Amino acid sequence: MKPPIGRDTKLCMSLSARPGNAGSRLHNHLYEALGLDYVYKSFSTTDLPAAVGGIRALGIRGCAISMPFKEAVIPLIDRLEASAQAIDSVNTIVNDDGALTGYNTDYVAVRDLLARRMVDPATPFILRGSGGMAKAVVAALRDLGFQKGLIVARNALAGQAMADDYGFAWQADLPATGAPLLINVTPLGMEGADENALAFPESFIATSDITFDVVALPADTPFIRAAQKAGKQTISGAEVIVLQAVEQFVLYTGIRPSPAEIRSAADFAHGPGAAKALA
Structure with missing residues (x-):
């Protein structure tokens, strides 16, 4: 007791x-x-x-x-x-x-989650975000052997620097097409002002295999709900x-x-x- x-x-x-x-x-x-x-x-x-x-x-x-x-x-x-x-x-x-x-236990958690889900490091990914949590996710991806990745961040200084540090590409806005692995590391979908925002277009979700949203409040963000509806494998912020x-x-x-x-x-x-x- x-x-x-x-x-x-x-x-x-x-x-x-x-x-x-x-x-x-x-x-x-x-x-x-x-x-x-x-x-x-x-x-x-x-x-x-x-x-x-x-x-x-x-x-x-x-x-x-x-x-x-x-x-x-x-x-x-x-x-x-x-x-x-x-x-x-x-x-x-x-x-x-x-x-x-x-x-930084975020790094440990992301690394272990991706390993437990047996996500193939050969899988190309698009990641949105450039803050502290984004660094943890990108570092885990690199250390697991991922090589084909695009970081999308409107903060050019932070986004470009993170891409250069970890060996991935960067651009300010989403590309024309998606990727098999989509990762949201922005507040889009978080309780508050952005709670109804979809982190990736539905067209990207439709052509993806795995969707990963680090937003934990709520765990069922619009991004996660859309991916589940489309029958995709999901990893949630929870x-x-x-x-x-x-x-x-x-x-x-x-x-x-x-x-x-x-x-x-x-x-x-x-x-x-x-x-x-x-x-």
């Missing part, structure tokens, strides 16, 4: 422009299931340096970092673990007695967020939950079937 919250309870948290409940539900469910004296709370901030200073000063054990802070947080912490250093993007901070280390959250949980607590515990927490946080990637 989880101890009652007290002075020895360890706090973990998240920082995001659009805080949600899923991360808190998943972590807290696992704390309860494993009897750990931890609690997890999501936050937003308009003062990132002050928020990171609070992590250090208050002894907060760990912090998940989401858009738009994944790159901006780097100058504010003490060191980068190899995965974060390689892509200059942090999605996790671990506090060891005031020393803050940045990790699957990514579950696997990356498990890696964060391990970093914070030193304990790796069992597959059954992960499935239970994922279903509690995201709804039934969220952890199908673990099957």
Whole structure:
């Protein structure tokens, strides 16, 4: 049984422009299931340096970092673990007695998902996006051996630089035709102003084989729904967020939950079937 919250309870948290409940539900469910004296709370901030200073000063054990802070947080912490250093993007901070280390568990989750789904590295892809999460996805694709890829990003500086760094092509707008693997790493389809936006045209979806949307809120984005309707294989942002959250949980607590515990927490946080990637 989880101890009652007290002075020895360890706090973990998240920082995001659009805080949600899923991360808190998943972590807290696992704390309860494993009897750990931890609690997890999501936050937003308009003062990132002050928020990171609070992590250090208050002894907060760990912090998940989401858009738009994944790159901006780097100058504010003490060191980068190899995965974060390689892509200059942090999605996790671990506090060891005031020393803050940045990790990137997004990269691990994407790499493992694509490997588990046995997506052939010879598959050409189109990826939309150029932010911190896009770097994690592109790095995972490269490290899995993908070579035929196009990055579509209106931010020419970021898009071209990422394409050059990882050995893929870049252009500002979508090409005339699609690709077998379509990947959305933009806010298109996310709850809020873009929730009704379709990340790729239906004509692209019709000629694709696999569709991958990193948007987790909601998991059934317009892109995912259109792909499912067309009978395509899909990978959702809920699957990514579950696997990356498990890696964060391990970093914070030193304990790796069992597959059954992960499935239970994922279903509690995201709804039934969220952890199908673990099957």
